[in-house]
Each structure stands twice: as structure tokens, then as C-alpha cells.
Amino acid sequence: MLRIAVVGATGAVGRECLALLDGGIVPVEQVVPVGSARSVGRDLGTELALSLPMADLVTLDDLDLRGLDVAVFSAGAEVSGREAERLASAGVLVVDNSSAFRMRPDVPLVVPQVNPGALDDRPASNLVANPNCSTIQLVRALHPVHELAGLESVVVATYQAASGGGVRGLRELAEGSRAVLDDPHAQGVPGGRFGQPLSFNLVPEIGLQDDTGFTHEERKLVREPRRILGLPDLRVSATAVRVPVFDCHSEAAHLRLREPVTTASVEAALAATPGLRVYRRSENPSYPMPRRVFARPEDRALVHVGRIRVEPEDDRAVALWVVADNLWVGAALNALQIVELAAKNGWLG
Numbered sequence: 001m002l003r004i005a006v007v008g009a010t011g012a013v014g015r016e017c018l019a020l021l022d023g024g025i026v027p028v029e030q031v032v033p034v035g036s037a038r039s040v041g042r043d044l045g046t047e048l049a050l051s052l053p054m055a056d057l058v059t060l061d062d063l064d065l066r067g068l069d070v071a072v073f074s075a076g077a078e079v080s081g082r083e084a085e086r087l088a089s090a091g092v093l094v095v096d097n098s099s100a101f102r103m104r105p106d107v108p109l110v111v112p113q114v115n116p117g118a119l120d121d122r123p124a125s126n127l128v129a130n131p132n133c134s135t136i137q138l139v140r141a142l143h144p145v146h147e148l149a150g151l152e153s154v155v156v157a158t159y160q161a162a163s164g165g166g167v168r169g170l171r172e173l174a175e176g177s178r179a180v181l182d183d184p185h186a187q188g189v190p191g192g193r194f195g196q197p198l199s200f201n202l203v204p205e206i207g208l209q210d211d212t213g214f215t216h217e218e219r220k221l222v223r224e225p226r227r228i229l230g231l232p233d234l235r236v237s238a239t240a241v242r243v244p245v246f247d248c249h250s251e252a253a254h255l256r257l258r259e260p261v262t263t264a265s266v267e268a269a270l271a272a273t274p275g276l277r278v279y280r281r282s283e284n285p286s287y288p289m290p291r292r293v294f295a296r297p298e299d300r301a302l303v304h305v306g307r308i309r310v311e312p313e314d315d316r317a318v319a320l321w322v323v324a325d326n327l328w329v330g331a332a333l334n335a336l337q338i339v340e341l342a343a344k345n346g347w348l349g
């Protein structure tokens with residue numbers, strides 16, 4: 001039985017962590033919700049109708065580290081960068097959802113279905129990094145195809161939901177959409193969580209552009225899959241786009257392989273992989289869609305892959321359409337599956 005702190009418990013990811021813990025994903029003795037000073041006094045157990053053994057919400061300064069096994073951080077890179085190592089040095093295993101530690105060699109970057117071996121032993125740093133949300137669903141779809149025929153390169157376009165921008169992003173999409181429905185000429189104003197108005201719009205810039213012209217989100221999609229898949233030379237090119245859907249990221253991925261494949265062999269490799277749901281052309285619809293995936297908890301826990309095609313002129317070129325819930329698969333669920341794996345490996349709690 002574990003004592004777990006959920007840092008950022010009032011946020012979009014933190015709330016889903018609490019819900020998944022309430023569902024029993026790992027056995028808990030007590031969950032300690034942690035927020036900023038403005039949330040002290042909130043009763044998240046009642047707000048979210050949870051039956052977990054929950055302590056009162058505290059700030060990081062007031063968090064009692066004695067007997068604490070794990071802290072799942074979902075409070076942004078600035079808070080993680082400032083506080084996570086203090087907890088790790090006190091013996092708490094920190095699973096961090098932010099980008100603060102993802103490229104540090106002493107911090108494993110883990111997707112339990114893809115590189116579980118990274119958690120065979122407890123990291124000396126006491127830190128484990130959860131990859132970026134769009135990376136996780138991508139590598140979970142790429143991994144079986146790589147095992148089948150060897151990945152040479154990937155070109156991916158993402159269609160990322162407003163929930164990727166947290167509670168504020170969800171609120172801005174709802175409020176902006178109402179404003180446009182009331183006045184079809186309303187343009188909104190630049191700024192806000194997405195840099196530009198998102199409602200009834202597409203914003204092809206997630207994070208800041210660096211001096212190459214690619215954005216931080218696009219650079220994460222290049223660097224993180226290399227580390228997780230153990231393919232340091234994998235070529236990845238990404239265009240990351242924010243789209244006006246509330247939940248679930250979608251991705252169009254074009255793969256170049258070392259060996260020839262058929263649509264049937266790719267479908268079979270994906271269908272044989274636990275945690276993936278494959279959509280075949282004979283199904284109706286023959287592809288996953290964000291709203292449908294979000295509708296059922298059993299679907300929110302899976303990576304959905306459809307539109308599986310091998311180019312007629314090139315049997316080493318494959319196209320996939322991949323949809324997953326960024327708050328679960330891309331964040332809270334992956335983080336708690338890391339905790340589950342650490343406990344299973346016998347070095348936690």
C-alpha cells in the first residue's frame with residue numbers, strides 16, 4: 001500500500017490522476033493532494049466524488065515527506081524544476097509529467113508498454129520522467145511496427161486538443177466558442193493559453209519556435225521517441241497543430257521502414273499489442289475519432305489506430321491515424337502505470 005502525493009491535484013492532469021487512483025489502478029494507503037496556496041481549503045474528494053483515503057490539500061511547503069512513497073508532479077516545468085529534486089533527495093520517487101527532466105541521462109523517460117526495462121532498477125536520481133503527451137501515443141503505435149520491419153523515419157502531423165492546455169485551455173475553448181456562436185464575426189484576440197484564439201480555428205504553433213523555426217512541441221516529438229525507442233538516429237519531422245476539440249490528441253503519422261510490409265502484416269502487429277485498438281477498413285467507422293474515444297473510460301485507456309495504409313507504390317511506406325486521450329494515455333495513466341511497474345518490480349513501497 002502506497003502513500004502518494006498528487007502535485008497539481010486541481011489541474012486537468014492532477015484531477016485525472018485522482019480519478020484513476022480512485023478506480024484502484026494502484027493500491028493506496030493515502031493520497032495527499034497538493035496545490036498552490038490559492039487551493040488550500042478545497043475539498044477535492046467531495047468536488048470529484050472520490051472515495052479514496054485522502055488527506056487535506058496542502059502546499060508543497062507543508063507536505064509531510066515522512067512515509068511518502070511517490071509524488072506525481074503535474075504542476076508545470078517551473079514547479080518541477082524548483083521542487084522535485086528536494087522530494088527525490090528525501091527518498092520520494094518522483095514521477096514528473098513536465099518537460100523539466102526528460103532529457104537528463106540519469107532520469108529514465110518511460111512508457112511502460114514500450115521501454116519497461118528502463119525501470120528494472122530504481123533510478124539513483126529518484127526521478128522518472130513521463131514523456132510529452134503527443135510522444136506517448138506516437139511511440140506506442142510506432143513500437144510494434146518497428147519490431148515488425150524496422151523504423152527508418154517518421155513524418156507526423158498532430159491535431160492536439162484544448163485539454164493539452166490544462167483547465168485554462170478548456171475554459172478558453174468553451175468561452176471562445178460561445179462568443180463565436182453568438183457573433184459569427186467575432187475574431188477573439190491573440191494571447192491566452194494558445195497564443196491565438198482557438199475556437200473554430202487551427203493554431204499551427206504549440207510552444208515557442210526556436211531558431212530552426214520548429215516549435216518546442218515539435219522538437220519534443222523528435223527527441224523523445226529516439227530516447228524511448230532506443231533509436232538515436234531515427235529521423236522525425238513534426239508539425240504540431242492545436243485544434244478546437246476539447247479532449248484527445250490525434251496524429252497522422254507517415255512511416256518509412258527498413259523492410260517491406262503489407263497492410264495485413266501491419267494490422268496484425270498492431271492488433272497483437274496490448275493496449276492498442278485497431279480499426280480495420282471493414283468496420284464502420286473504420287477510424288478512431290477524439291469525441292468517441294473520450295466517451296468511454298475503457299477507450300480513454302487505449303491508443304486507437306486506424307486508416308492503416310501501405311503506399312501502393314512503396315511497400316516500405318506506411319500511414320497511420322492515431323488517437324488517444326492526452327490526459328490519460330498521454331499523462332495521468334502513463335504516470336500511474338510507471339508507479340504500478342515500479343511496485344511490480346519490487347523496489348517501491
Ligand SMILES: NC(=O)c1ccc[n+]([C@@H]2O[C@H](COP(=O)([O-])OP(=O)(O)OC[C@H]3O[C@@H](n4cnc5c(N)ncnc54)[C@H](OP(=O)(O)O)[C@@H]3O)[C@@H](O)[C@H]2O)c1
Nearest residue numbers: 008010011012013035036039074075076098164166167331
Ligand atoms: N494537459 C495535458 O494533456 C498534459 C499532458 C502531459 C503532460 N502535461 C503536463 O502536466 C502538467 C500539468 O498540466 P495541466 O494541463 O494539468 O495544467 P493545469 O490544468 O493548468 O494545472 C496546473 C496545476 O498546477 C498547480 N500548481 C501551480 N503552481 C503550483 C505550486 N506552486 N505548487 C503546487 N501546485 C501548483 C495548479 O494548482 P492550483 O489550482 O492550486 O493553482 C494546478 O493544479 C504540465 O507540466 C503539463 O506540461 C499535461
